[in-house]
Amino acid sequence: MPWKDGTGPPWLHGKFKGCGYRMTIPRQGILDVLNETADHLSAEDIYHKVHGAYPSIGLTTVYRTLELLVHTGLVYRFDFGDGRARYELAEGPKSIGHHHHLVCTGCGRIIDYTDFIEEEIELLKQTEKGLTKKYKFRVTNHLIQFYGLCEACQGTG
Amino acid sequence: MPWKDGTGPPWLHGKFKGCGYRMTIPRQGILDVLNETADHLSAEDIYHKVHGAYPSIGLTTVYRTLELLVHTGLVYRFDFGDGRARYELAEGPKSIGHHHHLVCTGCGRIIDYTDFIEEEIELLKQTEKGLTKKYKFRVTNHLIQFYGLCEACQGTG
DNA sequence: ATATCTGCAAAGACTTTGCATGAGA
DNA sequence: TCTCATGCAAAGTCTTTGCAGATAT
Secondary structure, X not given: OOOOXXXXXXXXXXXXXXXXXXXXXXXXXXXXXXXXXXXXXXHHHHHHXXXXXXXXXXXXXXXXXXXXXXXXXXXXXXXXXOOOEEEEEOOOOOOOOOOEEEEEOOOOOEEEEOOOHHHHHHHHHHHHHHHHHHHOOEEEEEEEEEEEEXXXXXXXX | OOOOOOOOOHHHHHHHHHOOOOOOHXXXXXXXXXXXXXXXXXXXXHHHHHHHHOOOOOHHHHHHHHHHHHHHOOEEEEEOOOOOEEEEEOOOOOOOOOOEEEEEOOOOOEEEEOOOHHHHHHHHHHHHHHHHXXXXXXXXXXXXXXXXXXXXXXXXX
């Protein structure tokens, strides 16, 4: 479980350092933000949040750290089609577990859902197996998104 | 069925004009390219292809036309995470029908698959229904992508 | 000590916007 | 005719790269 004293989630430190990377203040800040905050943060969101605690951080560092985190698999990167990437801890601290996304094309809001996930996972697992066999494709990840209008945007027209 | 004389697919003309848009040479060229070519073209891909037959076309027009087409639902827009959007006719001329994507994170290749689609569609339909009820979210579209390494990229490491 | 990391500034890539000209209905 | 569409150029976003100084181990 994450420590609440601001030193950040220790298991992430471990994994990160285990990959041969140095743990620095900016990186710790980025991990903290990812760990503490609700999902779907853009690089700039993260930058602003870390900036509060560590004003000398640069946006470049955020991008570079996120690249590392995505590459090591600690963080997932999502494209919701609005021109900026969003980032999310692969393994949530609260064990949120697997979830997928509803993307509102009206206001850009993202809703996580975990409903029906088990059935989805089961089907995906089978599909994955079939695709691997047929296309010799080694699946490492998958993405399911529903696009549409959230409740608020349906009235707007 | 599409006419082969270069005037472009008539049903698209009809739909397009039915939406109140004018049919022009650049737009016709763009529709032709989308209709004739394999999937997943970027705006610039389309620009280059149309440019062959109609050299005075501008990239801006391609973007603006694609925006219209996506907005009217005649064309789907995909983000595969490589920083550029790809476009694909919503209703293929050869009735290719519904398909999803395998995205190779090594070389960027996109593989369409239609295998297991029926099961997927069935599950998605149910999920959609459930999500609509629970989140009052009006689903208009969905996206399923598998990420991983294609056969060629698995050897590369 | 030294290989790595950082922040700034500049560059790069994709997409959108402003505006005067040109074309469709 | 009269509105809509076009293309060029410029601007706007998000992201990446180059480099000298700072930092973690």
